Amino acid sequence: MLFFLIYQVIFYCIQPLIWLRLLYRSFKNSGYRKRIFERYGFCRKKVRPGGIVLHSVSVGETLAAVPLVRALKNRYPNLPITITTMTPTGSERVLSAFGKEVSHVYLPYDLWGSIRRFLNSTRPRIVIIMETELWPNLIYQLHKRKIPLIIANARLSERSYRGYSRIRPLMKPLLRQTTLLCAQHQSDAERFIDLGLRRSQITITGSIKFDISITPDLAARAVTLRRQWAPNRPIWIAASTHQGEDEIIFEAHKSLLLQFPNLLLIVVPRHPERFSKVKQLADNYSLSYITRQSGMIPEESTQVIVADTMGELLLLYGVADIAFVGGSLVEVGGHNPLEAAAHALPVIMGPHVFNFTAICKKLSSDQALLIIHDKQELVKKITNLLNDADYRRYFGRNAVEVIEKNHGALEKLLESIEPYLPQRRH
Incomplete structure (x- = not known):
């Protein structure tokens, strides 16, 4: 009981700091200023x-x-x-x-x-x-x-x-x-x-x-979106990215464009407050981009789509040929690779996957996940996958089988x- 008493006293005392933190976070996301009484x-x-x-x-x-x-x-x-x-x-x-x-x-x-x-x-x-x-x-x-x-x-x-x-x-x-x-x-x-x-x-x-399962409706929407966006272009997606990863992703994409000039990248920042930052980064790297929210259709010159909407990640995986899952090149611990695996995509992650250790072990041991450590390895793996359709299908098929075995x-x-x-x- 002494622990609970001390815990309560401390928690009540730090409330002003919590209010300041909410205020600070609200500058990036106004939602933190709303519904305070619910808290x-x-x-x-x-x-x-x-x-x-x-x-x-x-x-x-x-x-x-x-x-x-x-x-x-x-x-x-x-x-x-x-x-x-x-x-x-x-x-x-x-x-x-x-x-x-x-x-x-x-x-x-x-x-x-x-x-x-x-x-x-x-x-x-x-x-x-x-x-x-x-x-x-x-x-x-x-x-x-x-x-x-x-x-x-x-x-x-x-x-x-x-x-x-x-x-x-x-x-x-x-x-x-x-x-x-x-x-x-x-x-x-x-x-x-x-x-x-x-x-x-x-x-x-x-x-x-x-x-996890891909509904027929979602699969149909993904096929339609792929036809609208890039029916004849290869696409890779960098999903749930964090600060420090987007720079690596854009540098890798610049290198890949030298070998695959029509390659399209979809980048999906993990947090909505970073949408504008990622768009600024695309400008800094001189990459031609559009945003998902704009509703625009990519032109041949479009190199990047910044996914600045919420709740569409599972749909966007269905548009891609290869998936990188973020939070893994920085020490965040990685995000869920199974959403990409459910679309039969070859999945790439960085070394920091401690949030999904067991899942990543299963995917890796069944040849359904590629672990990379830096930009050079990322470029090499994507190059190999883009050059060999059978290699892509092999990893994608293995990924679906892992999901089915553990269902x-x-x-x-x-x-x-x-x-x-x-x-x-x-």
Whole structure:
């Protein structure tokens, strides 16, 4: 209890710093200035109480949660669903995926009063947290109210485990107040157990990110867009790029244009506040570009398309021949390579893939992922893939097979959640 008291005092004391941080971030994304009261649990008129609350902190987790939410809506049509996020970008993804089918608010800061107001308003039957978001106050109050807490698609990298190990005496009681943790892999489970979770609180479901599928509608839209943009040109995509990567990508593209003058690059910055920066970089590198938002069709002289829209990454992968997945040439840890793999694309990533270690190992061991370390290697790999269509198809086919072999985690997760929800009508 002393830990919770100290934690609360510190969290309340740093609120002015948090307000300043929101203000600073709002200069790049005005969404941080909006809906401030939701961050303190004031959401009574914005949610339907008595159902499922699902929290996904980041854009990646929100995308992974989409099939889970759809499955829950199908199985429990009478239960309202509230999805919480932490960022305006995550909020936009929820609204674009579900519209008014679900309620959406920000998860409040982990303050005693804020969490109490939030739970009083939502009155959830169950709370599901995607991956690993451990908020002491939220966990404690759910446990006190006897509301089941499921941590779904849970993973714990070696790097995160080392950090949590330093506060093992604090982690143990926190973890033991969770109801069930559905781990992606055995290695994740063992790390959680070492931190104090009981084996009876863990089940291994696999990663629901493998339960990705390309709908016929999406495939048709991708084919149409490819015909509009570049029916006779090779295309590569650099997706979810971060600061420090775009420079490498543009330098590589300049080199590739010397060998493939009609090559088209689609660059998709990870964060919308960087759209203008990436456009400026394209100018700096003297690359002819258009933006996705402009609605323009690339001309023969167009060398780059800057994807400055939200929620279209899966569509844009379907337009490309080769995919580089960002956050991996800088120490961000990489982003989800399975979205590209689902389109049967050869996937390239940098060396920093600790956010997706197990997935990348599976792809690499099955010849479905190419790891590079610098611009020179990136240029070499893309050159080889562009020069050899059979080589491209080989990697793309392997990527789809990896997804098919690991499919099924979503069903296992739903079976694990089922005992904590009302009996379904068949």
